[in-house]
Amino acid sequence: xxxxxxxxxxxxxxxxxxxxxxxxxxxxxxxxxxxxxxxxxxxxxxxxxxxxxxxxxxxxxxxxxxxxxxxxxxxxxxxxxxxxxxxxxxxxxxxxxxxxxxxxxxxxxxxxxxxxxxxxxxxxxxxxxxxxxxxxxxxxxxxxxxxxxxxxxxxxxxxxxxxxxxxxxxxxxxxxxxxxxxxxxxxxxxxxxxxxxxxxxxxxxxxxxxxxxxxxxxxxxxxxxxxxxxxxxxxxxxxxxxxxxxxxx
Amino acid sequence: xxxxxxxxxxxxxxxxxxxxxxxxxxxxxxxxxxxxxxxxxxxxxxxxxxxxxxxxxxxxxxxxxxxxxxxxxxxxxxxxxxxxxxxxxxxxxxxxxxxxxxxxxxxxxxxxxxxxxxxxxxxxxxxxxxxxxxxxxxxxxxxxxxxxxxxxxxxxxxxxxxxxxxxxxxxxxxxxxxxxxxxxxxxxxxxxxxxxxxxxxxxxxxxxxxxxxxxxxxxxxxxxxxxxxxxxxxxxxxxxxxxx
Numbered sequence: 001x002x003x004x005x006x007x008x009x010x011x012x013x014x015x016x017x018x019x020x021x022x023x024x025x026x027x028x029x030x031x032x033x034x035x036x037x038x039x040x041x042x043x044x045x046x047x048x049x050x051x052x053x054x055x056x057x058x059x060x061x062x063x064x065x066x067x068x069x070x071x072x073x074x075x076x077x078x079x080x081x082x083x084x085x086x087x088x089x090x091x092x093x094x095x096x097x098x099x100x101x102x103x104x105x106x107x108x109x110x111x112x113x114x115x116x117x118x119x120x121x122x123x124x125x126x127x128x129x130x131x132x133x134x135x136x137x138x139x140x141x142x143x144x145x146x147x148x149x150x151x152x153x154x155x156x157x158x159x160x161x162x163x164x165x166x167x168x169x170x171x172x173x174x175x176x177x178x179x180x181x182x183x184x185x186x187x188x189x190x191x192x193x194x195x196x197x198x199x200x201x202x203x204x205x206x207x208x209x210x211x212x213x214x215x216x217x218x219x220x221x222x223x224x225x226x227x228x229x230x231x232x233x234x235x236x237x238x239x240x241x242x243x244x245x246x247x248x249x
Numbered sequence: 250x251x252x253x254x255x256x257x258x259x260x261x262x263x264x265x266x267x268x269x270x271x272x273x274x275x276x277x278x279x280x281x282x283x284x285x286x287x288x289x290x291x292x293x294x295x296x297x298x299x300x301x302x303x304x305x306x307x308x309x310x311x312x313x314x315x316x317x318x319x320x321x322x323x324x325x326x327x328x329x330x331x332x333x334x335x336x337x338x339x340x341x342x343x344x345x346x347x348x349x350x351x352x353x354x355x356x357x358x359x360x361x362x363x364x365x366x367x368x369x370x371x372x373x374x375x376x377x378x379x380x381x382x383x384x385x386x387x388x389x390x391x392x393x394x395x396x397x398x399x400x401x402x403x404x405x406x407x408x409x410x411x412x413x414x415x416x417x418x419x420x421x422x423x424x425x426x427x428x429x430x431x432x433x434x435x436x437x438x439x440x441x442x443x444x445x446x447x448x449x450x451x452x453x454x455x456x457x458x459x460x461x462x463x464x465x466x467x468x469x470x471x472x473x474x475x476x477x478x479x480x481x482x483x484x485x486x487x488x489x490x491x492x493x
Binding site for chain 1 (some may be wrong): 255256299305351464482
């Protein structure tokens, strides 16, 4: 066993506070790359600017049966599908729904419900991760790839503000939306998306915390810089990678 | 306003623990590095088992202001992983890691210039952040009118019973859904749209509304409020029912 790990495991249930930098115990073998290392190292130390703090709750057992390598740190598996929204559920009728992408030249590319489906839907099976500490694995979704919607869009901007019916916004870099990473989703678990889950259509960006997957989505606006959206202005991380626990700032 | 503080990890020590109801505990934590928090804010608690296994959950704070003591009331969820430990096992003097303060949207700021009335609507343990707002209002001489509508199963399940009875700046109305207090004028029963309309500020006063509770409760209440003519953008919701 590596000495640094042994030291951690033999540390009694007391606090160890240190002023050394946030990654002081990097093992000698760093050939796997820093990012991979960060994902695999034991989840015991709390990284914090200027300090490493530890506490062990000796009588806490926990439900280890639910551990799964697909579950990011700080997350717990759920069987149901919790609902989280900032306000009342929006009821947007499919006949009234449309989705647009607007560029810096004020050119708007627009799809109504039928046109969106004509672009071509895909089946997706993916895990989702909510910043409120739950994850759901192997969810079946159906939606239109964002790649297809951007096929005719000319823009030199790298960032997107996503807008929803009801006023919700969230920001994303284009590189998190393209290359098979994001969809406008209209079905989940074999059924049309219910209003409380963002139906008739929501964004689906499953590799980021789920507040990025805006419910009741109605459009995207290209931006020259990564301006914060709704939750990002309210204390949540600008990007939101669950594997790096980019929850808050 | 306390919202300018960055979120970070802190160490909290349990100063006191008391049963709030038969299945909920009131925990007071001393968090020496806590920067204070707005009324309605929450924190994350992270527990680490001896083998390194960790579990994190979010809990609303019943306390607010610039104190390094924070108070939370945790309802035990049957079959839950973290709440039974907090309710039954976490001992006085024991330490836990907490991250926060969290939440800048579902909060009430006493110094706000906005003076339209504030309607708080709680279902079950969703009363915790709303109690925090009513307590913050209590500390102010002047400010918006406050009302709290609290839907709870029975008097035995009520949180903050003594404190709610003493509030002088918030009008409190409690709806018991399963079992009423002895001598109560109203038989127990679930909240209805009509009862909601009768017990809350009307839409004509443009109240700001905070709703917190289980998903089914929040969905029903928020839907009724919109039907009753309230502006959806004035309705802020917080739901629980996620990780157990």
